[in-house]
Amino acid sequence: MDSLELRTATPSWRQWMLRAAWLLLAMSAALYCAWRFAGPTPLQTNLLALLPATEADPVAEEAVDQLAGALGNRAVLLVTSNDAAHAKAAATQLGATLSASHAFASVTAQVPPFDPGRITRFYLPYRFGMLTNNDRTIAAGSTETLRSALAERLYGLPDAGLATSLADDPFGWLQHWLAGLPLAASNLTVEDGFLVSHRANTTSVLVIGTLPGSAYESNIQRRVLQAVASAESALKAAWPDATIARAGAVFHAEAARRASERDVHVIGIVSAVGVALLMLWIFRSPRLILLGFVSTALGIVCALAATMLVFGKLHLLTLVFGASLIGEAVDYSIQYFVVYLGTRRGWDSRRGAREVLPALTVALSTSLLGYAILAFAPFPALRQIACFSIVGIFVAFASVIGLLPSLLTRPARRSPRTLFAVAAASLAKWQSLIGGRRAWGVALALVVAAVPGWLQLRSDDDIHLLIQREPALVAQERMVSSAVGADNSAQFFVVRGASPEAVLERTEALCVRLATLTGASALSGWQSVTSFVPSEARQRADRAWLGAHVVADPAALHSLMGAAGFRDEVAQAWLDAWARSGASVLHVDDWLAEPWSQPFRHLWLGRSVSTPGAFAAIVVPQGVSAANEPALLDVAHALPGVSFVDKAASVSRLFGVYRQDGAIWLAGALTLVLALLMFRYGWRAGITVALPVWLAIGVTLAAFGYAHMRINLFNMLALMLVLGVGANYAVFLREGAMRAATDRGAVWTGVLLSAATTLLSFGMLGMSSMPALKSFGATLSLGIMVSVMLAPIGTSGVPANQRRKA
Known part of the structure; x- marks a missing residue:
């Protein structure tokens, strides 16, 4: 071992300080993540959290959230049998089992005894302001019409539902309104x-259960599902039908x-194991695999901590996407390892980092650009993904440049020379087939082949294609809705x-x-709060209507009610109630x-939180369809x-x-x-380095057209990432060709390995x-495959015997 190898193999105090700093960062991020997951879960499972604010009126967005919250804290179970007695007995058992589980705040299997008279007594003081349209016409009619109303009330069959007494409601108008x-x-x-x-x-x-908290808390979900599963098993044993x-x-x-x-x-797991096996096959060094995963783990842990710190919650979509970031984050360490294994003379870890720095910097810049565009999308989950990915790949990049040189100080004992050759x-x-002057012919041929595919491109932006619910649950939900007879429509009016x-x-x-x-x-x-609480203007108008047409002449009213068969004290009591109710108005x-x-x-939404001085209510229509929705929109606009x-x-x-x-956005990002590439390599070379990823995006779009696969926003956003990730491969090859004494076989091996790990993830x-x-996965996979296949085009103009220091 020469003196240079001895110096690089012996960590200095600066290297130990650097290792300690990275260890402190890793421990801080890991402890923060552990602390967040130890308390109330930070995972967000609410599908509505994926969606942006789409309504111009913030009050309407409040209505969406409030309605979802009001209807989302219930679990509804429907027990069905061909035997009515069995169904009721099974429902009783189910309710008792669920109550005993303590997974619910309350469980209702039987309706508590309720006195319907309470509703009647509540509205009684406001009876003179509660008229139906039909009774309003009767009140304004002739004396004979009023006499008929009294006779029907006195001698007619009693109405089902909420009843009022003859003394309190001689004309039956309140009973009709109720x-x-x-x-x-x-x-x-x-x-x-x-x-x-x-049926x-x-x-x-x-059977209705009220949740003790949010339906999107994982602890509540587990308890509820466990309680329901246990109750179903016991119910099946006792009541098989x-x-x-x-x-x-x-x-x-x-x-x-x-x-x-x-x-x-x-x-x-598949990404981590696959990446490890690929790296082991190429590098034949468990130590390099470990160091590669140290860099990747640092990026992912810091990304988790930063995302939860910025957003408070971590959506599962972000977590799933983050798991796939393994393949991209490990790319930076792979490029460093290629330089390490490709060094034929004494190894200097810091010099190796300097050699790979330009390539990694350009690659990082293109990747950050692709993810930064996601941050401008209006979807909260996409902004989370952008934050997670930007922090993750930046920390991975920084650890390769700043940490790995202090850990990889000893020269490689062996190098896969045969593989590199x-x-x-x-x-x-x-x-020789696609590079040089032939590159433009290849590009022209691909464009010509892609044009018919572009012409067949179609789109489909239906949100239901992007948020898929479990079919079995949807079928059960339809059974419940059919039995209850309630329209589970998500459309409503906000007033x-x-x-x-x-x-x-x-x-x-x-x-x-x-x-x-x-x-x-x-x-x-439709359902409306005014079905329960008429406006003050409506109540006063009804009272004025009665005052003008019924109560204007008390003596005539006494005579009319007496002729119909009512005692005089009943008429007087009704008139006294009228007099006392002068200022009685029902409020919400x-x-x-x-x-x-x-x-x-x-x-009733009440006072708005987002808009000072605004109040709101909702009206829920029943039976909304594609046929009547335009008419409903016209009504709202009018x-x-x-x-x-x-x-x-x-x-x-x-x-x-x-x-x-x-x-x-994609066109701007491509520009x-x-x-950036022209600034780094010059205008002619910059075009050849950019050409592979440009063609990859074009070929990917054409493939969707030929396959008659409709594209959506997520396909377009994935193309941004194809640009950010796919451009790296031509950059790595170009930078490798520009470095002095570089083994091109090692560089190409590293590019293929990077593409393989990214494709795997x-x-x-x-x-x-x-x-x-x-949609993300399909678009990214195809785009990355084409990018790496065409990447050698980017080395055009750099002969094998031409090298310069990077």
Whole structure:
């Protein structure tokens, strides 16, 4: 060992300080991650968190979040049997088992005893402001019309539902108004205290569990799923003829979390093992594999810590994508190892780092550009991915330049010279086929072949193609919706105003317009807070209506009611109640304070958090379809303060807009990369280095066209990463050719190994359960394969005998 080897093999105090600094960084990041995962889970499993704010009105976005929260904290189980008694007994057992599990805040199998008279007593003080349209016409009619109303009330058959006494409601107007309350807007009826639905020969009983927290907390998901699975097993043993269907956000969130964790494990393990085996096959050194994974692990741990520090939460999409970052992060260490093994004389680790620094810097710049564009996308999960990837690859780069030289001080004992020689021969042969002057012919041929594919390109921006739910859960959810008879539509109206009264008045105007829709535009119904609380203006108008047409002449009213058969004291009591109710107006807060209003409180949003001085409510239409949705949009546009919200359609439209913008972003990124490469290599050489990745993007798009695969935003964003990652291979080859005494076979081996590890990692995304990541994986894999195949074009103009110091 000569004196240079002795100096580099003996770590100096600076190297020890450097190692200590990196160890401190690794421990800090790892301890922070451990602390975050030890408490409430930072993992975000809410699919809505993937989506951007799509509504121009921030109040509408609040409505989306509040409605999702109100309906997402319940787990609904439907017990069905051909025997009604068995269904009820099984529901009783299910409710008892779930309650005993303590996985739910509350479980309702039987409806608690409730006095319907409470609802009647609540509205009684406001009876003179509650008139149906039909009764408003009767009140304004002739004396004979009023007499008929009294006679029907006195001698007619009692109405089903909420009843009022003759003394309190002699005309039956309050009872008619109460009959219009949407308290039972479903197929469910109460039998023996159970919520029951009868369909054909089957009987279904509803069991409702309220979660103790968010449906997207993994601890709650596990407890709920364990409790439900245990209860189902016990139920099947006791009642073999009973089946259970489930619905609720907690089940979908758990399925998404489970699928994502499986993806993380499969992608992470396969990528790590595959990368290790490839590196072992090429380098034949477990030590180099270990050092390569030290660099990669540093990048991923720091990326995890930084993402959670910046965003607070870590979406599972980010975690799955992060597992695939292994293949790219290890590229930098591979290039350093190639220089290490390719050094024929005394090894100087710091000099080796300086030799590889230009190539890694250019490669890092192109990769950062590709990921930085993701940061400008409006999707929270994509911004997380951008943050994770930028931090991860930057730390991996820094560790290769700053840490590995202090760890790789001893020269290599052996080098795969035979492999390098074979690689050099294959590179020379392949370069003779596609490089030099032939490069432009190859480029022209690929463009000509790609044009028909480009002309066949089609797009599909439907959000449902990108967020896939478990089919079994969707089928069970449909069974529950069918039995309950409730429309699980995600479309609704948001009505806003400067005061609660303004919101109620605008909501009433909206309901009037909805009632006028006919034919294909008609709805099957709607839910609105004004069904429970009319506006103050409406209440005062109804009272004024009665004052003008019924109560204006007390003596005549006494006579009329007496002739109909009512005692005089009843008439007087009704008139006294009228007099006392002069200032009585029902407000929303009064209704919200009633326990029975709980199932409908989501209809009132109240004061806006994002918009000072704004109040809002929602109206949920029933029976929305493609046929009547244009009419609903027209209604919303025609009324002030009203907007129609269809989150899925809004996101799909935004996908389309950003997909089109993505083409512009991609063109701009290609131009920036070209400018960077021209700055580094000169204009002519810069073009030849950029040409492989340009062609790779073109060939990838053509392949999608030929395969009739519709592209979406995620394909366009993946092309950004093809640009950022695929440009590296031509850069590595070019920089290797420019270094003095470089073994081109070693450089080509390193490029192929880098591409193989990246393909292994990103290609695994194609096996993900998330359609968005499948789009990423397919696009990246094809683009990277073409990039590395065409990379030798970038060395055109650098003869084998021409070298210069980098």
